[in-house]
Amino acid sequence: MTVATIVFRRVLRAKRTWALALLPALGIVVGYMMLTNATDEKAAYAGYLSGLLFPLIVALVSWVVAASAVTDERDELTILYLAQTPVARLRTAVETWLATWAASLILVALPVLMAALLARNADLAASSVLDVVVASVLASAAYCGLGVLVGFFTKRAAIWGLVYVLLWESIMSGFAAGARNLSISQHARAIAARGVDPWTRHEIDPPSTSAGVALVVLVAIVGVSLLLAGRRFSRMNLP
Amino acid sequence: MSIVVDHVSRNFGDTVALSHVSFTAGPGITGLLGHNGAGKSTLLSLLAGFSSPSEGSVRVNDRDPKRDLAVHTDLGVVPDGQGLWHHLTAREAVTALARMRGVGDPSAAAAAALAEVGLTDAADRRLGQYSKGMGQRAKLAQALVHDPGVLLLDEPLNGLDPAQRRHMIDVVTRRAAAGCTVLVSSHVLHEVERMAPRVVVLVNGRVVAEGETSGIKALLRDRPQTVRVTTAADPRALASALAGAASTHAVRVHDNTLEIETSDPEQLGQSLSRAAAASRTTLRGIEPVGEDLESLYAYLTARARGSAR
Structure with a gap:
């Protein structure tokens, strides 16, 4: 886990990481206001998941942390040192993903905890709390996987991530059912909405897939992203 | 041979960085000499497995360094200009790379490599706090930590x-004397x-001279050179006196x-003082023209083209 340790420490020391922490902080403030002021607790819970937690906080934090970890290595050319080892390129990609996933989970932990509090406040079943945690963890894994992959393809991966998250995850996927099935946050919603009552499920607005399918999709996104990232790293021409 | 470069070309779009470069290098130090932009770093990058040639092939210890990752257990590389991870101490960075290269006791190997480059006292400082010189030494330490048989130094x-x-x-x-193959690049002859008893000279991506360093130096010394002499008055009398020298x-x-x-130039100096006395000319200054590296390389290039014809 040497690569993971190097990347994890680098991410935690980056100023960008702590600037990104403003987003979870905002989520906590908004969540707290919903917790204390909402008249319809279920609508507040659904709105927090659908409008803030998955498509913005988890998506942006995970993508930017992962993509930047790779592009920083490329920009500062420390990737040349990772390249002059016999460690398999796939393993380097996997360890980079693990490190950035762990860092992202630290950053989104409190907003996820806020979602759990909102679920309890809405009198949802205890399993809903577990569902929202699992959904957040898997969504973060998928965004990190894609961030690592795109980071190996372009040094502007963080910018592309912002465009993707703001346009696709936040706007486009809300309009069309087809687009919804191609959205990571929508699949996270499918897992989070697994055990809630039909009305709340409607407000969370997941895709037409089951939680099981959503889980498989998110895991597949991670697997395929890392396979392609390892392949890209082994084939790319470094300076 | 530990290093084999066989008809290698490397293009970046329309730019030809290397063109049909071939040479071999075995134990000992081989210098790779060339001006900035000659293709030295590109060639070392190919040998380090960082990139692939557009044409031809490179082999390090009979392995393709791009495809066969096992090559890195016996290959150390000091890339040009880039530092190690600034957030780690030198000891942490060198130990991590030793571990990744499969060294049995990474901590002991890192301590030994840092001692070899004279960084023991600064080993626990973050690399971000290092001066450029210390950073260069840390880069050498990471290249030596797994005791490689081949070293590429840019x-x-x-x-x-x-x-x-x-x-x-x-x-x-010392490493070369112990049997290591070292390829070291520089733009300073x-x-x-x-360092190197043998040298390969690259100009604009082509090998224009190759052989013993003393031979290349003699070649450069014997080339036609231009000397500019400034006089106090009309220099035509001096020119006439020199014409027959x-x-x-x-x-x-x-x-x-x-x-x-x-x-x-040495004999010209003697002729010049005699001619100045004979023509009663006062000399204000004497300076070589075109003594920069570019002109040396231009000479070697022209010479190589001439021999090719």
């Missing part, structure tokens, strides 16, 4: 003060001369200056 003396240069040269020379190939007159082409 401008390793950059940023070092004279004492650090001597120490770096000593370290590399006398730097290469101090054996060391003089041609003399051009411009106002108060003469440009003299010679293949033997």
Whole structure:
């Protein structure tokens, strides 16, 4: 886990990481206001998941942390040192993903905890709390996987991530059912909405897939992203 | 041979960085000499497995360094200009790389490599706090930590003060004496001369000279050179007096200056003082023209083209 340790420490020391922490902080403030002021607790819970937690906080934090970890290595050319080892390129990609996933989970932990509090406040079943945690963890894994992959393809991966998250995850996927099935946050919603009552499920607005399918999709996104990232790293021409 | 470069070309779009480069290198130090942009770093990058040639092939210890990752267990590389991870200490970075390269006791190997480059006292400082010279030494330590049989050093003396240069040269020379194959690049001839008994000269992506360093130096010494002489008055009398000298190939007159082409500057100096006395000319200044590296390489390029024809 040497690569993971190097990347994890680098991410935690980056100023960008702590600037990104403003987003979870905002989520906590908004969540707290919903917790204390909402008249319809279920609508507040659904709105927090659908409008803030998955498509913005988890998506942006995970993508930017992962993509930047790779592009920083490329920009500062420390990737040349990772390249002059016999460690398999796939393993380097996997360890980079693990490190950035762990860092992202630290950053989104409190907003996820806020979602759990909102679920309890809405009198949802205890399993809903577990569902929202699992959904957040898997969504973060998928965004990190894609961030690592795109980071190996372009040094502007963080910018592309912002465009993707703001346009696709936040706007486009809300309009069309087809687009919804191609959205990571929508699949996270499918897992989070697994055990809630039909009305709340409607407000969370997941895709037409089951939680099981959503889980498989998110895991597949991670697997395929890392396979392609390892392949890209082994084939790319470094300076 | 530990390093084999066989008809290698490397293109970046329309730019040809290397063109049909071939040479081999075995144990000992081989210098890779060339001006900035000659293709030295591109060639070392290919040998390190960082990139693939557009044409031809490179082999390090009979392995393709791009495809066969096992090559890195016996290959150490000091890339040009880039530092290690600034958030780690030198000890942490070198230990991590030793571990990734499969060294049995990474901590002990890192301590030994850092001691070899003289960084023991600074080993626990973050690399971000290192000076450029210390950073160069840390880069050398990571290249040595797994005791490789092949070392690729890209401008390793950059940023070092004279004492650090001597120490770096000593370290590399010791490794070579122990049987290591070292390929070291530089754009400064006398730097290469101090380390490498053999040199490959690259100009604009092509090998224009290859052989013993002393031979290349003699070649450069014997090339036609131009000397500019500034006089106090009309230099035509001096030009006439010099015209018959054996060391003089041609003399051009411009106002108060003469440009003299010679293949033997030392003998020209003697002829010049005699001619100045004979023609009663006062000399204001004597300076070589085109003594920069570019002109040396241009000469070698022209010579290589001539021999190719």
